[in-house]
Amino acid sequence: MKKLELxxxxxxxxxxxxxxxxGMVQFNWGPQFISDWIKPFGTIFINSLKLIAIPLILAALIxxxxxxxxxxxxxxxxxxxxxxxxxTTVVAVSIGLTVVSLVKPGGSINEDTRTELIEAxxxxxxxxxxxxxxxxxxxxxxxxxxxxxxxxxxAASSNRNMLQVIFFAVFFGIALILIPxxxxxxVKKFFDGFNEVILKMVDLIMLSAPxxxxxxxxxxxxxxxxxxxxxxxxxxxxxxxxxxxxxxVFYIALVKGFTGKSPKFFMNGIAPAQLLAFSTSSSAxxxxxxxxxxxxxxxxxxxxSSFVLPIGATINMDGxxxxxxVAAVFIAQxxxxxxxxxxxxxxxxxxxxxxxxxxxxxxxxxVMLVGVLGYAGxxxxxxxxxxxxxxxxxxxxxxxxxxGDASVSMLVAKSADKLGDPSPKNxxxxxxxxx
Ligand code: ASP
Numbered sequence: 001m002k003k004l005e006l007x008x009x010x011x012x013x014x015x016x017x018x019x020x021x022x023g024m025v026q027f028n029w030g031p032q033f034i035s036d037w038i039k040p041f042g043t044i045f046i047n048s049l050k051l052i053a054i055p056l057i058l059a060a061l062i063x064x065x066x067x068x069x070x071x072x073x074x075x076x077x078x079x080x081x082x083x084x085x086x087x088t089t090v091v092a093v094s095i096g097l098t099v100v101s102l103v104k105p106g107g108s109i110n111e112d113t114r115t116e117l118i119e120a121x122x123x124x125x126x127x128x129x130x131x132x133x134x135x136x137x138x139x140x141x142x143x144x145x146x147x148x149x150x151x152x153x154x155a156a157s158s159n160r161n162m163l164q165v166i167f168f169a170v171f172f173g174i175a176l177i178l179i180p181x182x183x184x185x186x187v188k189k190f191f192d193g194f195n196e197v198i199l200k201m202v203d204l205i206m207l208s209a210p211x212x213x214x215x216x217x218x219x220x221x222x223x224x225x226x227x228x229x230x231x232x233x234x235x236x237x238x239x240x241x242x243x244x245x246x247x248x249v250f251y252i253a254l255v256k257g258f259t260g261k262s263p264k265f266f267m268n269g270i271a272p273a274q275l276l277a278f279s280t281s282s283s284a285x286x287x288x289x290x291x292x293x294x295x296x297x298x299x300x301x302x303x304x305s306s307f308v309l310p311i312g313a314t315i316n317m318d319g320x321x322x323x324x325x326v327a328a329v330f331i332a333q334x335x336x337x338x339x340x341x342x343x344x345x346x347x348x349x350x351x352x353x354x355x356x357x358x359x360x361x362x363x364x365x366x367v368m369l370v371g372v373l374g375y376a377g378x379x380x381x382x383x384x385x386x387x388x389x390x391x392x393x394x395x396x397x398x399x400x401x402x403x404g405d406a407s408v409s410m411l412v413a414k415s416a417d418k419l420g421d422p423s424p425k426n427x428x429x430x431x432x433x434x435x
Contacts (some may be wrong), residue, residue: 007207007271013210014279015304016335017217024222031222037224045212049276049285052198054156057286058169064306065173066188072255073416074174080415084408085316086352088254088405092247092318092404093351096325097344099243106233106333109385113288118384159284160359162314169310196304199295202288206272207233213279222389225276235390236330240393243322244400251407259414261298269297269422276404281394284315284360286402293406300409301418310414312405313360319400320365321355323393328372331382343376366390366398 004012020038024030041282068074148157149164156165252263273290279288287310295305323349332339339347354368366383373380413419 001037005268006209007209007275008278008422010213010272010275013214014275015211017214018221020214021218021221025219026404029077034218034222038215039168040064040215042068042212042215042219043078045208045215046280046282046285047203049202049280049288050265052205052288053159053202053284054165055160055164055194056198056291057162058156058203059191060291061166061169061310062173062176062303063195064168064303065170066176066184066191067303068173068307069177071174071177074177075414077307077416079305080412081311081408082315084411085312085404086252088318089316089352089355091250091322092243092322092400093325093348095246095250096223096240096243096322096351097329097347099246100326100329100333101329101344102238103239103242104333105239106330106335108235108435109334116386118381141144142242153187157188160361162284162310162360166310166314189252189324193301198288199292200341202292206289206292209272209276213275222262223371226336233386236326236386237393240270240323240326241396243326244396247318247322251403257408258411259419260322261410266298266407266410270403273402273406274399277398279393281362281391282360283317283398283405285397287313287360288331290402290406294409296405297422297424298410298414299420302422304413304416304418305393305399305409309405312408315356316357316405316408317358317365317397317401318359318404319366319397320358321351322356323365323397324369327369327386328376331373331385332376332378334385335379335382339376339380347372347376360401362394362398363390365394 021034022029024034027033065074068077137369145169147163149161149168152165152168154159155168155192174185252266254260255266256263270290270293273286273293276289277283277286283290290313291305292311294300294309300308328347328351329339329344350372355365357371358364358368364385368382370383373382411421
């Protein structure tokens with residue numbers, strides 16, 4: 001019998017997880033059972049992915065940069081990557097603003113519902129606000145200062161410091177290009193092999209993905225907050241999801257237009273990474289799988305993917321920026337604040353920057369949203385309005401963050417003439433889905 005493709009297996013795992021949890025909550029002891037006996041497997045699965053994120057960035061970027069062989073092709077690819085990332089982010093924010101202005105979801109929230117939501121979630125939102133306050137207190141050059149670690153081992157000890165690890169890896173890669181070839185050969189070979197080992201680890205972890213997402217979804221269902229207030233937020237969530245769906249259309253058109261690859265090819269190739277992004281809400285945890293899919297199933301040469309994707313996972317968050325724009329305008333509408341055209345343009349700029357600054361972990365986009373609200377003079381208490389639905393929307397925007405990185409990597413590969421045919425190495429992959 002033909003083996004079911006991985007993305008179907010993952011999807012079935014997710015659905016079964018939801019159904020299982022919905023069944024279990026009928027029993028008094030059900031939620032506790034899931035927390036004690038099912039959730040840990042989800043945590044183990046995410047941890048095993050996060051475990052290899054930093055070694056993967058180190059190995060992939062050092063290999064990627066040093067494969068470029070000269071500094072001019074590095075700066076050319078770097079420039080292309082960053083500028084395409086910024087363009088897609090600005091498109092995302094603009095789509096978000098258009099949708100939320102047309103649908104006006106905040107208009108339907110009345111005074112009572114607003115008070116109810118703020119009372120229900122005010123405390124949780126306060127924590128986010130304090131996190132954001134710490135970031136706002138920093139000086140104007142803090143972000144630049146934070147880029148350079150004072151100790152690579154302490155930087156590599158936390159997944160939150162990915163940008164610092166990227167800095168080190170690119171710096172190391174550049175130095176490797178600059179030394180005589182015979183001296184660098186062994187080091188390069190080491191990182192090539194190291195990279196292969198990490199990618200194989202991803203393959204092995206992915207074998208357990210359907211079970212991992214089963215556990216993650218089951219835990220999510222039993223931990224979900226009350227659903228009563230969700231109706232009031234339905235239109236807001238609809239705007240975010242509609243905007244995100246339009247982004248998928250945009251990526252598909254971009255990939256088709258610039259590389260000639262069909263939507264089916266693109267979506268089939270990236271699907272397992274999307275499903276994983278959905279279940280983990282973390283582009284950082286998904287990165288190893290994004291790398292594997294893009295390289296082996298979308299035909300992007302490793303030289304490009306190992307450079308473009310780690311950077312994308314950290315700075316390119318189209319879904320997050322779109323969400324931030326919609327959320328800011330929604331809160332303004334709910335409080336009856338009219339935003340001028342100038343303020344809306346400012347939201348494009350601040351949401352772009354805020355998404356670049358968001359860490360690739362669950363909930364980070366909401367912390368950075370505070371900056372956008374602050375800029376536009378929208379009350380921060382509004383965070384409490386959207387708190388209840390933030391997790392499901394986080395799951396959806398992370399899918400777009402990952403899809404955006406994958407499409408840009410195809411564009412950059414095409415422009416550098418490094419887009420070939422897919423070459424799955426993994427014995428478990430289904431070869432049919434890559435044609
Ligand atoms: N969870 C998102 C990510 O990891 C970031 C966010 O929007 O909260 O890509």
